[in-house]
Amino acid sequence: MSxxxxxxxxxxxxxxxYRTGEKTLVDDVTLHADRGETVGLVGPNGSGKTTLLRCVYGTLTPTGGRVLLDGDDLAARSAKDRARRIATVPQDGHTGFELTVRQIVAMGRSPHKRFWEADSARDAVLVGEALERVGAADLAHRTFAGLSGGERQRALVARALVQEPGVLVLDEPTNHLDIRYQLEILSLVRDLGTTNLLALHDLNLAAYYCDRLYVLDAGRLVASGPPKEVLTSELLADVYGVTAEVAVHPATGAPTVTYLPTAGRRIAPST
Known part of the structure; x- marks a missing residue:
């Protein structure tokens, strides 16, 4: 494979x-993802993960600070040039249901083309390679609407790949997927060779698949580092307000979080 x-x-x-009105959604966050790393953003709902990702890939303009790619300030770049360098896999994959998978993936070539320009032979080769790379070559002629959630995510990752990006940004790529597809998608992303920045809810998946984690709380960065250093019982109590035990899993070597019920509280059985 090329x-x-x-x-x-x-x-x-x-x-x-990033501020809107009187509200600060992302507050003075500095992070980095080294070449080929998979870096995770974690934190409670409303902590600023999606807003930060949108600032990185350009659908929101930061109100302070900057985004650098290989040292290049992306604020000085056009939207089209930015799209050549950063590709995104959105949380909501509801797009182009009437199109085939091949057509969906080919849309990823648009940042490299004039709006009237037809697909070239090279475009066709790149689309085919991307489909092969994500294990979706047999889906090429199926409609996007007919795919399972996991298959749709594979198609959207392939669409991002044909942009030939320097960074792949994923917002909750395992959202609404069965556990098998969650594992498949995250394994796929980690093995692509791209630099990946992704937001995840599931801390155990983040611990296993990410090289480093950044923890956001109310828009601020409260912890960062390798999962073994970041995921502690104290942090989970402070940031998530839960009681949990964290231990290294003997098979994976990654930290594993076990959530514990709050002492003295029981949920009444449903009737």
Whole structure:
């Protein structure tokens, strides 16, 4: 398989902030993803994960700080140039239901083309390679509407790959997927060779698949580092308000979180 679509870049945010009205959604966040790393954003609902990702891939303009790719400030780049360098797999995959998978994936070539320009032979090769790479070649002629959730995510990852990006940004890529597809998608992303920044709810999946984690709470960065250093009982109590035990799993070597019920409280059985 050609590695032409693996062009990993170094991503860095410097004091990134986003405010709307009187509300601060992201507050002075500095993070980095080294070339080829998979970096996870974790934190409670409303902690700022999706807002931060949107600032990184350009659908929101930061109100403070900046986003750098290989040291290049992306604020100076056009939306089209930015799309050539950062690709996103959105949380909501409801797009182009009437199109075939091949057509959906080919849409990823649009940042490299004029709006009237037809697909080239090279485009066709890249689409075919991307489908092969995500294990979806047999889905090429099926309609997007007819796919399972896991198959749709594979198609959307392939669409992102044909952009030939330096960074792949994923917002809850396992949302609404059965556990088998959650594992398949995260294994796929980690093995692509791209630099990946993804938001995840499931801390055990984040611990296993991410090289490093950044923990957000109310828009602020409260912890960062390898999962073994970040995921502690104390942090989970402080940030998530839960009681949990964290131990290293003997098979994976990754920290595993076990949530404990609050002492003295029981949920009445349903009738």
């Amino acid at each position: 590695d032409r679509m693996s062009n990993p870049a170094v991503l860095r945010t410097e004091s990134l902030s």
